[in-house]
Amino acid sequence: MRRKNKLITTILAMVMVFPFFLGLGSAKDVMGTENPNQTVTLHKRKFATMPADKKNTGDLMDDFGGDPLAGAIFTAYDVTTAYWEAYDEATGTDAEKSGAATTAVLALKNTVTGGTVFAATDTDGIATKALPKKSGGRNAIYLFIETTSPAGVVQGASMPFVLGLPVYNEGTDIEKGTVHVYPKNEYRELALEFTKYGVDAEGDLEEGGLAGAKFILKGQNGSYYNTTTRAFDLTEAQALAQITQITSTAGGVVSLPNLVLNPGTYQFYEIDSAVSKAGLQAEDSMLYHYAAAKNPLVIAHVSRDMTITYDYYDITTTKQEKQTTASAYNYQVPTPKKDADDKDVDIDQEINFTISQKIPIDIKNYTTFALLDEFDSSLQLVNNTEASLLAEIKASMTSLADLVTGVSISDDSFRVTFNLAGLKEHAGETISFKVKMAVKPGAALATDIENKITFENDFAPKTDTDQVKTFGKSFLKIDGDTQAPLAGARFYVKKGDLYLGTKDGKQAWSAATGVTNGVPTFPVGFVVTVLESAANGQFSVAGLAQKEAGVNIDYSLKEFVAPDGYALLASEVHFTADNGTIRLNVANKHKGSLPSTGGSGIVAFVLIGVVAVGGAVLYFTKGRRQIEG
Known part of the structure; x- marks a missing residue:
């Protein structure tokens, strides 16, 4: 009976203790469900100008200011050990020790690794994550660093901050359900901008900017700017289809305002600059070019602090770097220049053609530079071998002769080549030389005989021409009475006291050295030209200049043999050279026949009769005496 009661007592005791164990279990479970983490919510705010620091309360702060900023990514680094070591070593109040410890862990911002990464802030600027409250047995301390900044953020102003957990409600030991932190960013929308200028052939800036130059913009991510989406989301081919949308304005300004940019390099490539000033035609030589080899012409560097510097080529094509403004x-x-020293010429007269070419101010952009002279088939070079022509060109140059490397001659042209590397040291200077040419016999009268010079280069061949003319005169020898044509009249052509002729096979003028038997004599080697009227009475002279110093030259014909039966002209016939289509009549008078008056007549016959009669008288008288005697 006693044993039975003992068993019952034991069972009852166990029943009474069981709830206690259950309670312990329950207590243990309650302690086990205490959250070891605390939720941290970041509210990323952007400001045009960074405001003064404002202390976070850990609660929602609707009056914090700024606007939400999406796309920021923060990483929380556990710096608990470093913090508490610095705290424990510091002296002073808790605030002083906390300040020293905070300074110590902020110094670790460039060396920390690992960390807990928050999601990118959403359109409300919010990112949330739970973090452990304890680390190594002490309150956890975290260094928050903005490891990815969205475009437009002044990253230098995105300062790291330190957060210690757990955070309690003010004045209590009750932990906040969520800790709200408001990190700030300075945010800027930028404008990439530069001015496009036109440089004239003299190397001077045209007034105002240059409109119509077209560009594409390559971003730091390798894609191209889309003027529709305002993002860098195009391939190069797609961007080329939009080039008219990045075009210099009437003032030459190329501007893309209100851009939200990441730090990096942005490159402007010029695609088309075949532009001209309003109202002028292409032949007015107002077309401009750019150097594709220099692309990108303008490079913008956007720093982490959202400041912009530019690299570009200045007016002399020298590269400028890290400038606050840019130009292109x-x-x-x-255009080359061609000028003849005499445009109204005789045949075979030496004409000096001066050729001038300004070395472009942007000669560094050139890989081709030559001068091609093309002349009419009625013209010929005086120095017609490459060696003699090269010597003539160099001898006529007052400077830069050493830059002429050679000439080549073909049928009716020659090309002058230059040392391009040497030319690049003389940008803006002018090359000038002379070439002697002459009009060939048989050239058309009163017709422009052209000589063209072409500047061959990488961009646009430019030309200039000059013309010369020669003239002549046609004549008709006629009977002064009947107007019938007369052949066989012979003439000299004179210009004042000078006679037309040839010397060394070329047309020339010379004064007579004397007169022999009525015929003028000339220096040795000079052959006077003789014109003779044909059976139809026609004759002509060609290859004469018409004017001298703007005044018609007075030429004359001197007849020295008249047509048979006609009187020689006593006076010279004066004329002016023209196109040879209007004939000048030169009339002679027929000699006619004259009676034989004033000669011996019948006197001889009378004398003969007297002598005969006298003889007869004498005969008969004498004969009678003889008979009578």
Whole structure:
């Protein structure tokens, strides 16, 4: 009975203790469900200008200011050990020790690794994550660093901050359900901008900017700017289809305002600058060019602090770097000049053609530079071998002769080549030389005989021409009475006291050295030209200049043999050279026949009769005496 009661007592005791164990279990479970983490919510705010620091309360702060900023990514680094070591070593109040410890862990911002990464802030600027409250047995301390900044953020102003957990409600030991932190960013929308200028052939800036130059913009991510989406989301081919949308304005400004940019390099490539000033035609030589080899012409560098510097080529094509403003330049190709020293000439007369070419201000952009002279088939070079022509060109140059490397001659042209590397040291200077040419016999009268010079280059061939003319005169020898044509009249052509002729096979003028038997004599080697009227009475002279110093030259014909039966002209016939289509009549008078008056007549016959009669008288008288005697 006693044993039975003992068993019952034991069972009852166990029943009474069981709830206690259950309670312990329950207590243990309650302690086990205490959250070891605390939720941290970041509210990323952006400001045009960074405001003064404002202390976070850990609660929602609707009056914090700024606007939400999406796309920021923060990483929380556990710096608990470093913090508490610095705290424990510091002296002073808790606030002083906390300040020293905070300074110590902020110094670790460039060396920390690992960390807990928050999601990118959403459109409300919010990112949330739970973090452990304890680390190594002490309150956890975290260094928050913005490891990815969205475009437009002044990253230098995105300062790291330190957060210690757990955070309690003010004045209690009750932990906040969520800790709200408001990190700030300075945020800027930028404008990439520069001015496009036109440079004339003299190397001077045209007034105002240059409109119509077209660009594409390559972003730091390798894609191209889309003017529709305002993002860098195009391939190069797609961007080329939009080039008219990045175009210099009437003032030459190329501007993309209100851009939200990441730090990096942005490159402007010029695609088309075949532009001209309003109202002028292409033949007015107002077209401009750019140097594709220099692309990108303008490079913008956007720093982490959202400041912009530019690299570009200045007006002399020298690269400028890290400048706060930028310019770009399009250039005119300078036009060559061709000028004859006499445009109204005799055949075979030596004409000095002066050829001038300005070395472009942007000669560094050129890989081709030559001068091609093309002349009419009625013209010929005086120095017609390459060696003699090269010597003539160099001898006529007052400077830069050493830059002429050679000439080549073909049928009716020659090309002058230059040392391009040497030319690049003389940008803006002018090359000038002379070439002697002459009009060939048989050239058409009163007709422009052209000589063209072409500047061959990388961008646009430019040309200039000059013309010379020669003239002559046609004549008709006629009977002064009947107007019938007369053949056989012979003439000299004179200009004052000078006679037309040839010397060394070329047309020339010379004064007579004397007169022999009525015929003028001339220096040795000079052959006077003789014109003779044909059976139809026609004759002509060609290859004469018409004017001298703007005044008609007075030529004359001197007849020295008249047509048979006609009187020689006593006076010279004066004329002016023209196109040879209007004939000048030169009339002679027929000699006619004259009676034989004033001669011996019948006197001889009378004398003969007297002598005969006298003889008869004498005969008969004498004969009678003889008979009578």
